[in-house]
Amino acid sequence: xxxxVESGGGLVQAGGSLTLSCAASGLSSGPYALGxxxxxxxxxxxxxxxITEGGFTIYSESVEDRFTVSRDNAKNTVSLQxxxxxxxxxxxxxxxxHDLSNTADYWGQGxxxxxxx
Numbered sequence: 001x002x003x004x005v006e007s008g009g010g011l012v013q014a015g016g017s018l019t020l021s022c023a024a025s026g027l028s029s030g031p032y033a034l035g036x037x038x039x040x041x042x043x044x045x046x047x048x049x050x051i052t053e054g055g056f057t058i059y060s061e062s063v064e065d066r067f068t069v070s071r072d073n074a075k076n077t078v079s080l081q082x083x084x085x086x087x088x089x090x091x092x093x094x095x096x097x098h099d100l101s102n103t104a105d106y107w108g109q110g111x112x113x114x115x116x117x
Contacts, residue, residue, distance in 0.1 A: 002026040002106040004095040009111030016115075017083045022095030022108055024076040033098045034071050034078035038091035039110075048093070049080060052100075062088070085115045 008020040020036065035050030049059045049069035057069055066085075071078040078095065095108035 002097065004097060004106055004108035006093065006095045006108045006111040009093060009113045011114045011116060012085055013116050014085060014087055016085050017081070018085065018113060019082065020080040020093055020095075020111060020113070022078045024078070024095070024097055024106075027076060027097060027106075028099070029101070031100045033100060035069060035096050035098075036078075036080045037094045037096050038089075038113075039094065040091045045094070050096070050098070051078065082113070085113075087115045087117055089113060090115050 003025045004022055006020060006022045008018060010018065012018050031053050033050050033052050036048040037045050038048050039045040047060055048063055049057065049067055051057045051069045051071050053073050066083050068081040091113060092110040093113050094110045097106040
């Protein structure tokens with residue numbers, strides 16, 4: 001059974017930084033893309049950033065100059081370094097694993113990020 005466990009959310013002032021981490025377990029051989037989505041009430045869940053095992057990354061246009069996604073393939077972990085945070089970044093952030101061999105998707109339980117003015 002796949003488990004994705006996030007950590008690192010919280011409250012931060014605008015302009016500050018936070019790092020989210022996610023530990024994945026139970027993944028089969030893959031390969032997998034690991035990444036982060038976020039959801040704000042009244043909006044659709046949106047992709048924030050994703051990274052493949054080979055290090056190919058994609059970012060939402062709204063974060064690509066401020067956030068950095070990274071992963072440790074040996075440990076099956078993915079992190080999201082978030083800088084210059086804005087109140088618009090307030091959301092529940094979800095760790096995501098996408099199995100590129102069969103298109104299965106897995107989700108963490110979510111971690112709240114709140115950016116105050």
